[in-house]
Amino acid sequence: MLNIKCPYCGFRDEIEFSCGGEAHISRPELNDKLSDKEWSEYLYSSYNPKGLFIERWVHSAGCRQWFNMVRNTVTNEIYEVYKIGSLPKTKEGLLAFKNNWRRKTKSELIDLKKKKNNARK
Numbered sequence: 012m013l014n015i016k017c018p019y020c021g022f023r024d025e026i027e028f029s030c031g032g033e034a035h036i037s038r039p040e041l042n043d044k045l046s047d048k049e050w051s052e053y054l055y056s057s058y059n060p061k062g063l064f065i066e067r068w069v070h071s072a073g074c075r076q077w078f079n080m081v082r083n084t085v086t087n088e089i090y091e092v093y094k095i096g097s098l099p100k101t102k103e104g105l106l107a108f109k110n111n112w113r114r115k116t117k118s119e120l121i122d123l124k125k126k127k128n129n130a131r132k
Contacts, residue, residue, distance in 0.1 A: 017070045031067035034079040063107035
């Protein structure tokens, strides 16, 4: 059994949590340029790598808050847990995030904007 650190409640047993699938998926804009293929890819295609992966989890039997987890799908080792809207900070988390084919989320764009503003100062 995994011992998961909820970013809101601390360490709890895995049985209190539910996995919500892949994290950092950006929903395509609904407009006339969106093809059926792009929409169906968003709805039905999922990335399921062997190794590092970023998933959404919910503390369903606790605080009911959602968060992201960087986990190795082979060993079940948990590298990082962080709040929704944030980006990973560990080297494993950053590697998994970089390799995700469905990025360009709002949190990523906000983080990039902050880095650009800090570089100008």
